[in-house]
Amino acid sequence: MVKIRNGHPCTIVIKLGTSSIVHETTHQPLLSTLSAVVETVVHLRSQGHKVVLVSSGAIGVGLQRMDMASRPKSLSGKQALAAIGQGRLIALWDNLFGQLGQPIAQVLLTRGDISDRTRYLNAVNTFKELLSMGVVPIVNENDTVSVSEIKFGDNDTLSAITSSMIHADYLFLLTDVDGLYTSNPRKDPTARQIEVVTSISAIRKEVSTTTLGSSLGTGGMETKLIAAEIATAAGVITIILSSKHPDNIYGIIQYYNRHLPKPVSVPPTPREPLSGRTSPTMRIESANVSRSPSPILTRPPHTMFTAANVPMRDLKSWTSHTLFPSGSVIIDSGAHHVLSRRESGGRLLAAGVLGVIGAFASGQAVRIVIQRKPDGSTSPQDADGTEHTAPRLDELATTRPTTPTLFAASSLSSSVTSLEPLTRSGSSTDLAENMTALKPLGHATEDDVVLVEKTEVDESDLVEVGRGLANYNSAQITRVKGLNSTYLSQVLGYADSEYVVENITIRVPPL
Numbered sequence: 001m002v003k004i005r006n007g008h009p010c011t012i013v014i015k016l017g018t019s020s021i022v023h024e025t026t027h028q029p030l031l032s033t034l035s036a037v038v039e040t041v042v043h044l045r046s047q048g049h050k051v052v053l054v055s056s057g058a059i060g061v062g063l064q065r066m067d068m069a070s071r072p073k074s075l076s077g078k079q080a081l082a083a084i085g086q087g088r089l090i091a092l093w094d095n096l097f098g099q100l101g102q103p104i105a106q107v108l109l110t111r112g113d114i115s116d117r118t119r120y121l122n123a124v125n126t127f128k129e130l131l132s133m134g135v136v137p138i139v140n141e142n143d144t145v146s147v148s149e150i151k152f153g154d155n156d157t158l159s160a161i162t163s164s165m166i167h168a169d170y171l172f173l174l175t176d177v178d179g180l181y182t183s184n185p186r187k188d189p190t191a192r193q194i195e196v197v198t199s200i201s202a203i204r205k206e207v208s209t210t211t212l213g214s215s216l217g218t219g220g221m222e223t224k225l226i227a228a229e230i231a232t233a234a235g236v237i238t239i240i241l242s243s244k245h246p247d248n249i250y251g252i253i254q255y256y257n258r259h260l261p262k263p264v265s266v267p268p269t270p271r272e273p274l275s276g277r278t279s280p281t282m283r284i285e286s287a288n289v290s291r292s293p294s295p296i297l298t299r300p301p302h303t304m305f306t307a308a309n310v311p312m313r314d315l316k317s318w319t320s321h322t323l324f325p326s327g328s329v330i331i332d333s334g335a336h337h338v339l340s341r342r343e344s345g346g347r348l349l350a351a352g353v354l355g356v357i358g359a360f361a362s363g364q365a366v367r368i369v370i371q372r373k374p375d376g377s378t379s380p381q382d383a384d385g386t387e388h389t390a391p392r393l394d395e396l397a398t399t400r401p402t403t404p405t406l407f408a409a410s411s412l413s414s415s416v417t418s419l420e421p422l423t424r425s426g427s428s429t430d431l432a433e434n435m436t437a438l439k440p441l442g443h444a445t446e447d448d449v450v451l452v453e454k455t456e457v458d459e460s461d462l463v464e465v466g467r468g469l470a471n472y473n474s475a476q477i478t479r480v481k482g483l484n485s486t487y488l489s490q491v492l493g494y495a496d497s498e499y500v501v502e503n504i505t506i507r508v509p510p511l
């Protein structure tokens, strides 16, 4: 029976960083903190909440096991230590949770595991099943096999993506300070804690994020802001609080249950809640608005980031945060304006495309980028700097290079500056081998072998404004760039969609 009196059962993700798990110099586990987290999680479970723990610390525990003073510099060294430490870390959690009869599960993820939509949905189902069984999943990055292209990079980001995957109500980022400050509170006595953040881009200008973070972890305040950006966009209220007082989590949940703001009406979304969560119309707009006649509760110290009133749909959230983009599509400023409007549906027509960077197959994620003018603003210029005018169909034969340069598929995830011509006479066998070697990262197959025009673009002139899913491969988009969509089938021989990229989320609107 669910014993909820105040409020509703929630789905909660709690992230604990390395500095809260092992001692910074001795690397011994911080048993009192870990025990307090376990007691908190078990208490939340007894109230009917579903809880997922994202636990860093594998490398820290590995350092202690091997009696090493600091993190190795090499990737393989870090991966070996994570392999040594992860087993002991999960054994430690299992032991502590076991004392209170709480079953746990280990979930190790890489970005590569969830960059395929089917595997992503399988991971979501596994979480769903574990939570419905009353288990606490304990998540970490699968460091032993993670390389840069498939890395989340830090567990703040991993916890935000996890919260978005399971449609959590709350993400608690436990760290060594009790919130976001205007400057480093350890050095600056005038540092002021920020209680509620409604705009992360605005708050970035007010706070210093560079000074915090430990020598063991990979995160810090900047990665917490990025995590808050991802989670709040997916509708998850995000809280930064001190790992020394994990029991404040109840106080915070109670506080927001009591001090709920006025309801905000939002259109129904296709999100299927994992828990009997509060109505999507009960989003918190401001912590200062009280609708309850009950006495005001004490506010435990923390920083709260308000969740988006209209959460990003699951597919868009997956596209923009989970997938590693395989290339970029350069758009003009007109397309940027149109895509920034909700009515655009996040769909890009070929007419707004200036160029393509990198080699990608249809179905892969791409960055949507714009070009900066020399004065820092953006202009509708073509990739080579000339003013953009859409080519007429009869000009196409002459505007296309007769011998396009063939680029190795090993550049699937990089920009044109790192594209190495495979070979001028590039045999398709070489390319096919390259594609096969790379298959785990994307969806490119031998059939998707693409010829990419070399676009001379200085990467520093490009600004990523969003991400989307390509409907055509890079070579095809290059061929139809600037064209009216009615010409697509004539140029390509078919047209499955009039849009070249769909499911676009624009994160940087036009100035």
Ligand SMILES: N[C@@H](CCC(=O)OP(=O)(O)O)C(=O)O
Residues within 6 Å of the ligand: 016, 017, 018, 019, 055, 056, 057, 058, 059, 060, 082, 140, 141, 143, 153, 154, 155, 156, 216, 217, 218, 219, 220
């Ligand atoms: N996956 C790594 C931790 C990476 C990480 O983000 O650490 P932190 O910045 O302490 O949250 C580990 O288990 O050691």
